[in-house]
Amino acid sequence: MTVSVVVADDQELVRSGFALIVDSQPDMRVVAEAGDGREAVEAVRRHAPDVALLDIRMPGMDGIEAARVVCAETTTKVIMLTTFDQDDYVYDALQAGASGFLLKDVRADDLVHAIRVAVGGEALLAPAVARRLIDDIVRKRARPGPPPADLSRLTGRERETLTLLGRGLSNPEIAAELVVSEHTVKTHVSNVLTKLGLRDRIQAVIAAYETGLIQPGG
Template sequence: MLRVLIADDQALVRGGFSMILEAQPDIEVVGEAADGAEAVRQTLALAPDVVLMDVRMPVMDGIAATSAICARTSARVLVLTTFDLDEYVYDALTAGASGFLLKDMRRDELVAAVRVVAGGDALLAPSVTRRLIADVVSRGRVAPEPTPLAGLTARETETLRQVARGLSNAEIAAAMFVTEHTVKTHVSSVLAKLGLRDRVQAVVAAYESGLVVPGETGGPAPS
């Protein structure tokens, strides 16, 4: 059973998400929080697998709460936002979030996202995440020190480049003429060598290091 905590300052939003998730046989909503500080407290107390985190909340915002949760627990954080180019989401991703969702998503998208993240993967919506990171980096909001990529092999570097461009494992495999299993191995190696939590952080690292520049495309984005 997947345990989920919902953090949003709007009771109707919390209730709606809770109703959708509770209808699933493999998901249990273990708690709700109206602000970031409460989200951190409940995460520590209830140990959810996934936290749905709003960005703009009183007392403590979603960015600070995400940072605290990712630093102190193994819970995976999915950031919720009203805007697909909300600049604050970039900060949440670098704080350790495993992806983000638009609040106008379909029910099946919400359920699928929770399962993907709970399974240890990251949620990369190319139509949103890639544009967000490119937009933020193009305005100069990058880390002061580039992420070192010297330890990566040529294949791992190319895999990271394709991940950052928003390609799925299947598309990367086709582009590099290897199997999906090989791509997964390369991705795991990249994350381990760079000390990254998941694919979202890999995308951030690729932009911050200059491996991929805003506006680059590497093929069709996954749907």
């Protein structure tokens, strides 16, 4: 299977650099490059790639709006490219449905790994910086209030699973915490996502914060 990728960034050198990294992999290929959000959306519609790498700040339609359109209209996984000073933008991107984000100075191996993870249906929560960014963002943006009614649809064990997801634990770590098999954890995670209408684990983390299961900094 060859993983198809669209790369969108308004800086040609950055865009070309990411494209070279992707094309250097024997099982990946860049099917289109784009210099702004509108071009990116059109490229996704035309080529139906597995993954779209979108810079957050682009002229015209920015990466966040492009991600919103792509996630709403297609099954393409979106990975946002960002920098340390764009915390609020990262939050907006995740809410739009992106499967994660990378810092623009990401190492080549980490970029390739991120693409593989996204294609596999997972979200990019492993790096410590991702946890810190989400923690900072939710502290700024979350409003106090009772948990949404949707949480009542979860079983007790599913609520525990959501809490542990919010703390950034992997499936093996959740299995050890709950003393169950990884297969059981996968079932719980799937149930949480389905019942709450969440796209992936990143949105589950946000939900854990926004419902009060996890407190910022906790």
